[in-house]
Amino acid sequence: MTDRRDEAVSVLRENRHDGYTIPSATLYPYQWNWDSAFIAVGLAGVDPEAAKRELRTLLSAMWDNGMAPQIAFWADAEGYFPGPDEWEAGNGDVQTSGITQPPVVVPAARHVYETTGDDAFRDELLPLLDRHLSWWVDERSFDGDTVYVRHPWATGMDDSPAWLSVLDSFDPEDITDDLDYVREDRKSDELSDQRPTDWDYDRYVALVRQGKALDWDEAALREACPFLVEDVLTNSIFVRACDDLAALYAAAGDESKANEWRRQAEHSRAGMRERLWDEELGTFVSYDRVNDRKLRVNSVAGLTSVFGEVPTNEQFASLRTNLRENFLRYDYGCPSYVGPDMDYDRYWRGPVWMNVNWLLVDGLRRYGATETADRIEQDSLELLDREGFREYFNPETGAGRGSDRFSWSAALYLDWTT
Ligand code: 2M8
Numbered sequence: 001m002t003d004r005r006d007e008a009v010s011v012l013r014e015n016r017h018d019g020y021t022i023p024s025a026t027l028y029p030y031q032w033n034w035d036s037a038f039i040a041v042g043l044a045g046v047d048p049e050a051a052k053r054e055l056r057t058l059l060s061a062m063w064d065n066g067m068a069p070q071i072a073f074w075a076d077a078e079g080y081f082p083g084p085d086e087w088e089a090g091n092g093d094v095q096t097s098g099i100t101q102p103p104v105v106v107p108a109a110r111h112v113y114e115t116t117g118d119d120a121f122r123d124e125l126l127p128l129l130d131r132h133l134s135w136w137v138d139e140r141s142f143d144g145d146t147v148y149v150r151h152p153w154a155t156g157m158d159d160s161p162a163w164l165s166v167l168d169s170f171d172p173e174d175i176t177d178d179l180d181y182v183r184e185d186r187k188s189d190e191l192s193d194q195r196p197t198d199w200d201y202d203r204y205v206a207l208v209r210q211g212k213a214l215d216w217d218e219a220a221l222r223e224a225c226p227f228l229v230e231d232v233l234t235n236s237i238f239v240r241a242c243d244d245l246a247a248l249y250a251a252a253g254d255e256s257k258a259n260e261w262r263r264q265a266e267h268s269r270a271g272m273r274e275r276l277w278d279e280e281l282g283t284f285v286s287y288d289r290v291n292d293r294k295l296r297v298n299s300v301a302g303l304t305s306v307f308g309e310v311p312t313n314e315q316f317a318s319l320r321t322n323l324r325e326n327f328l329r330y331d332y333g334c335p336s337y338v339g340p341d342m343d344y345d346r347y348w349r350g351p352v353w354m355n356v357n358w359l360l361v362d363g364l365r366r367y368g369a370t371e372t373a374d375r376i377e378q379d380s381l382e383l384l385d386r387e388g389f390r391e392y393f394n395p396e397t398g399a400g401r402g403s404d405r406f407s408w409s410a411a412l413y414l415d416w417t418t
Pocket residue numbers: 023028032034035070153155156157158185
């Protein structure tokens with residue numbers, strides 16, 4: 001193993017708790033949903049038993065209705081807001097947050113299964129994965145095709161500029177009468193300039209307090225929540241998850257279930273092509289169901305549609321031009337957002353993130369766009385080799401940002417260098 005691979009393994013070991021891996025010891029001390037999925041992808045090749053355990057733990061935090069929470073609070077920890085007392089949610093075994101994150105758990109489970117060939121693991125996970133994706137269709141879709149989220153944190157791209165107009169469409173004090181809280185995420189002056197603003201945080205917290213006041217009741221929140229968004233990133237991953245669940249069923253010899261999920265993938269893909277495509281920008285965008293409008297922002301989220309093989313060949317041609325001309329003109333690909341007020345250093349408003357690059361590289365290869373995929377993969381490896389396993393990176397200078405020894409950066413390095 002190279003020194004860098006050894007170091008990646010030791011980052012994951014250091015961040016490992018009992019059956020799961022925290023994203024970072026300095027900023028995120030609990031189990032996060034899509035982080036664990038990316039971590040399992042990286043662990044599959046170096047410690048398959050740990051990879052399986054990571055996914056089992058993640059799925060054991062699932063609620064009875066099939067919601068897989070964004071955070072599972074397995075052990076007490078200091079230094080994160082909002083913690084378990086703020087959410088007041090869980091499944092009886094573990095306290096959790098009241099929102100979800102993109103269902104990367106299914107592609108990750110397929111990856112771990114195909115790496116290990118462990119049929120018993122596949123059969124153990126199948127009903128859980130099915131319950132989770134069924135929850136998306138039953139509880140989180142207006143039309144049975146595209147799915148929605150009800151908090152920016154659920155998208156994983158918390159302060160994406162795509163959410164600004166939705167967050168601006170309501171007054172946080174109209175949905176909660178308590179906006180008192182203390183942020184824990186600005187541990188240094190440098191980090192203060194990189195994290196979301198207080199304006200954003202007021203709205204994040206108000207949405208959490210509204211959810212809690214309504215006991216996290218889906219039907220009530222569908223009526224009351226001012227943030228109901230068909231996020232393009234979540235939908236791209238959801239479509240891929242349906243395909244991957246179908247592949248797992250096919251491997252188990254259950255063709256009828258495999259066909260059911262293939263049909264769902266096709267149906268959701270069609271919904272995305274119809275409602276989320278933006279011809280002028282040359283990308284897919286998210287949709288605000290409360291105000292019935294597209295959120296026309298050129299975010300890397302739209303490009304990740306390739307992970308779900310959503311673009312038609314014609315759409316892919318426009319999307320690739322957009323990717324090359326607007327995103328890959330920076331020294332390091334692929335920035336999370338391009339457009340007015342792009343901020344090279346602030347969180348999801350411009351910096352390069354490894355998990356999104358990994359989705360993009362995988363998807364671009366599916367379209368045969370090898371050169372573009374290679375460019376993004378090489379940029380990613382160069383950044384990780386030079387700067388270490390940082391959380392995100394400035395697309396112009398490549399400087400590492402956010403926390404250090406960040407788990408998914410280490411995990412995806414391992415996957416890319418297998
Ligand atoms: C960031 O989000 C959390 C809330 O979920 C936060 O800022 O407190 C995001 O980058 C998210 O995508 C990620 O899952 C999480 C943990 O790494 O951190």
